[in-house]
Amino acid sequence: MNFFLLSLIKTGLVAFVLLTTLAYLQWIERKVLAHIQLRPGPYRVGPHGLLQPLADVVKLATKEGVIPGNANVFFFLFAPFFAVTLALTSISVIPFGPEIEVFGVKTNMELTGVNIGVLFILALSSLGVYGIAIGGWASNSKYSLMGGLRSSAQMISYELPMSLAIAAPLLLVNTLNFRDMVNAQSGYWLGVIPKWNVFAGPFPQFFSFLIFLIAAFAETNRVPFDLPEAESELVSGFHTEYSSLGFAAFFMAEYANMITVCSVATLLYLGGWQPLWPSSLGSDFVAPLIHFAAAGMLFYHAGQTVKSRTWDRFSFPAFGVIFLVVGALFLVPVLKPILIPLFWFVGKVGILLFIFIWIRGTLPRFRYDQLMRFAWTFLFPVAIVNLLITGLLVALQS
Amino acid sequence: MDALLFFLFAAIAVGCAINLVLQTHPISSALSLVGVMGSLAVLYLLLGGEFIAAVQLIVYAGAIMVLFIFVIMLLNAGAEKKPTRNILRAAVALPLLFTLLAIGAFLVASQTPSTDVVKFGSFLVGGHEIGRALFTTYLLPFEATSILILIAILGAIVLARKEI
Numbered sequence: 356m357n358f359f360l361l362s363l364i365k366t367g368l369v370a371f372v373l374l375t376t377l378a379y380l381q382w383i384e385r386k387v388l389a390h391i392q393l394r395p396g397p398y399r400v401g402p403h404g405l406l407q408p409l410a411d412v413v414k415l416a417t418k419e420g421v422i423p424g425n426a427n428v429f430f431f432l433f434a435p436f437f438a439v440t441l442a443l444t445s446i447s448v449i450p451f452g453p454e455i456e457v458f459g460v461k462t463n464m465e466l467t468g469v470n471i472g473v474l475f476i477l478a479l480s481s482l483g484v485y486g487i488a489i490g491g492w493a494s495n496s497k498y499s500l501m502g503g504l505r506s507s508a509q510m511i512s513y514e515l516p517m518s519l520a521i522a523a524p525l526l527l528v529n530t531l532n533f534r535d536m537v538n539a540q541s542g543y544w545l546g547v548i549p550k551w552n553v554f555a556g557p558f559p560q561f562f563s564f565l566i567f568l569i570a571a572f573a574e575t576n577r578v579p580f581d582l583p584e585a586e587s588e589l590v591s592g593f594h595t596e597y598s599s600l601g602f603a604a605f606f607m608a609e610y611a612n613m614i615t616v617c618s619v620a621t622l623l624y625l626g627g628w629q630p631l632w633p634s635s636l637g638s639d640f641v642a643p644l645i646h647f648a649a650a651g652m653l654f655y656h657a658g659q660t661v662k663s664r665t666w667d668r669f670s671f672p673a674f675g676v677i678f679l680v681v682g683a684l685f686l687v688p689v690l691k692p693i694l695i696p697l698f699w700f701v702g703k704v705g706i707l708l709f710i711f712i713w714i715r716g717t718l719p720r721f722r723y724d725q726l727m728r729f730a731w732t733f734l735f736p737v738a739i740v741n742l743l744i745t746g747l748l749v750a751l752q753s
Numbered sequence: 754m755d756a757l758l759f760f761l762f763a764a765i766a767v768g769c770a771i772n773l774v775l776q777t778h779p780i781s782s783a784l785s786l787v788g789v790m791g792s793l794a795v796l797y798l799l800l801g802g803e804f805i806a807a808v809q810l811i812v813y814a815g816a817i818m819v820l821f822i823f824v825i826m827l828l829n830a831g832a833e834k835k836p837t838r839n840i841l842r843a844a845v846a847l848p849l850l851f852t853l854l855a856i857g858a859f860l861v862a863s864q865t866p867s868t869d870v871v872k873f874g875s876f877l878v879g880g881h882e883i884g885r886a887l888f889t890t891y892l893l894p895f896e897a898t899s900i901l902i903l904i905a906i907l908g909a910i911v912l913a914r915k916e917i
Contacts, residue, residue, distance in 0.1 A: 430780070470879060474807035478794075481815025485787070488819070492780065492826050500826065507823045511816065531804075531880050 365466055373446055377610045378408035384712045391716035402670035412603075420599035423494060430493035435597065435604035438486025442611035445479040448472045449618045450534050452628045452696035463534065464697070472533040473521060476619055477514075480574060484510040486608065487576070487583060491593035502592025505723065506583035509573055512730040513580075517570035519738035523563040523745040524552040524623050537627030546633065551626035557748040562741045564624040566734055568710075571616040573730070575609060578715040582723055617707035618700075625703045628696035639691070642698040646682025650675040759799055766792035778832040779825045783818060790814040804880050 382397065382404065389396025397404030422428060449472075452464035469475055484507050491503020525531065528539040542550045552560045573580040584592030594605045621627060630638040657671035685694050721729070769788035776782045790813045797806040887895050 430784075469803065471803045471807050474804070474811065478807050478810035478815060481811050481819070484815075484819055485784075485822070488822055488826065489780075489784070500829075504823065504826055507819055507826075511819055511823075514816070 361460065361462060362466070365462070369446065369466055370443075373443070373611070373614070376614065377607055378412060380610050380614070380708065381411070381606075382408050383708075384715070387709070387712045388716045391713075402666045415599060415603040418599040420601060421596075423496065423596050425495045426596065427493040427495065430489050431596075432601070434486050434490030434493060435594075435601040435608075438483060438490070438608040439604040439611070441479050441483050441486065442608035442615070445476050445615045446611070446618075448475050448533065449615065449622070450537065450627070451700050452693065455693050457693070464693075465534070468532065468534055471531045473525065473531050473536075473619075473623075476615065477518060477521070480612070480615075481510075481514055483574075483608070483612065486605075487593050490597070490605065491583075494593075494596035496596050498589045498591075498595045499593050502583045502585075502589050502595070506576060506593060509576075509580065509582060509726065509730075512727060513570045513573035513734075516566055516730065516734040516738040517574060519735070519742050520563045520566040520570065521623060523558075523742050524555075524560045526742075526745050526749050527552055527555055527560065533622050533627075537622055537629065540626040541629050543633055547636070549626055549629060549631060551629065552624045557752050558745045560624055560741075560745070562737065563745075564620070566738050566741065567620055567624070568707075569734060571620065572711070572714070573726075575612045575616055575711075577609075577613070577711055579718040579721050580726060581720060582726060585720060613708060613711055614704070617704045617711070620707055621700060621703040628700040630695070630699050634695075639685075639695055642695060643682040643685040646678045646685070650678035650682065653678065755799055759796065762792045762795040762799075766796070777835060780822065783821045783825060786821075787814050787818045790818065802878065804878070804883050 385407075386396045386404070397407040400406040400410045422431060447466040448469050450463060450465035450468065454461060454463050456462075487506040487510075488503045491499040491501075491506070494500075524536075528536045530536055530539065540549070540551050540555070544550060544554070544556075548554055553564050572578075576583050582592075583589075584594065586592075589595070594602055597605060630641075632638050653671045653675035657668060657675065684690055685698065766789050769785045769792065773782045773785035773789065776785060790809060794806040794809040794814070797809060
């Protein structure tokens with residue numbers, strides 16, 4: 356098939372799924388945080404607040420976009436655009452699954468397979484700081500400026516341990532291409548333990564994985580490293596002066612970065628779309644079983660809804676049927692090679708995203724000096740030691 | 754396609770470089786420099802140097818220029834005042850500038866080998882080859898550069914440190 360047509364279809368599909376996920380990730384985050392804090396969370400728009408993201412989009416799009424009087428107008432408008440562009444671009448090099456065949460057309464489940472995928476992601480994430488720094492500076496407000504300054508210092512500092520942590524698994528897989536990386540992690544030790552980089556010999560990359568996750572929290576400005584937007588001291592940091600779509604763009608950029616970072620962690624350490632145990636031992640049935648279990652739970656709860664929640668009597672069975680259908684799709688032989696790897700990839704990314712939200716609901720914020728000391732005197736040396744040990748063992752092995 | 758992209762990004766690079774000199778505000782100048790770095794990275798990519806392109810972005814645009822912008826923001830430097838225009842000065846300077854540029858272009862054109870050596874995508878080397886070359890063929894320059902950078906860091910610390 357025509358290369359351009361194929362790329363166009365894939366881009367449209369990925370963009371649609373990504374933007375919907377971004378909107379609903381925010382709903383999930385609000386729900387999870389709410390349940391951690393023993394409150395229901397968004398509940399008014401749609402059943403269990405499921406249409407809340409849609410309402411938020413309409414609200415943000417129709418609000419008045421205020422430009423502060425003394426702001427630098429060009430850079431003020433440029434910054435959120437730049438931030439969201441970079442954040443959405445980085446998804447283009449992430450592979451979601453193996454090579455598949457749809458209607459006789461063979462294609463890879465990714466937008467583009469560059470040989471330097473890891474470096475591409477690193478380059479984009481290191482450029483991402485401009486959006487925040489320039490946005491904070493152009494607002495011409497002291498809170499925004501402080502937020503922008505903190506963010507640039509923080510991102511420079513945490514980029515080092517992050518890059519060093521990434522270098523260690525790269526030594527094991529011996530490539531910079533994400534697809535080759537995942538293929539290198541296929542197979543099982545003793546038939547059951549997957550050869551993912553977190554479990555791989557000669558030196559399991561468990562520490563590297565932890566360092567990467569910690570640095571990823573800092574790179575995406577999430578709690579406990581959300582000092583650029585610490586609301587108790589800086590109002591809301593670098594986006595204090597932004598409203599309407601400018602604010603929405605920064606918001607989208609943060610969530611898109613979260614998804615990218617979790618995908619990279621999955622590809623580098625958790626074996627991408629490789630299942631947790633071999634399909635000969637029945638790992639293909641995990642996906643339908645999980646969906647059937649969810650459907651069963653919904654049907655069970657539909658029978659005993661609380662009187663005040665009249666909606667649930669109709670919405671629970673409806674969603675149960677949706678889960679049943681999705682679960683059944685995993686059993687169709689034609690769709691199996693597409694959906695099963697996608698399920699494992701999305702599942703791993705989803706678990707990591709849940710950890711991001713979980714930690715936001717659990718940990719308090721770092722103090723600024725603690726943040727810097729942690730990066731330079733602990734994370735950085737540990738990452739170097741990890742890289743040295745891995746390098747030594749790989750050299751001894753070969 | 755390649756030629757089109759080359760001229761597009763070459764034009765962007767030159768435009769950003771001119772803008773860098775013309776802008777009065779340091780932040781605008783610094784961001785123009787980022788634009789130059791980014792366009793150069795695309796030119797490397799067109800030649801096939803994927804690794805070099807990515808490193809160009811990571812090191813120059815992502816690290817060094819962020820530091821520049823950080824310092825400019827920290828010092829809160831304002832826009833510089835432009836000196837008053839002088840037509841006589843421009844009348845003398847412009848021809849001289851063009852002469853200099855012409856001489857430079859002539860020298861470069863006469864020194865460089867014929868164009869069939871450089872083609873789009875002709876430097877298709879991966880990370881493996883670059884790593885091997887750095888640690889075998891060019892080990893001495895590589896280590897010397899590392900020591901030079903180390904000395905520079907030490908110098909910066911000594912200069913920045915107050916008397917204890």
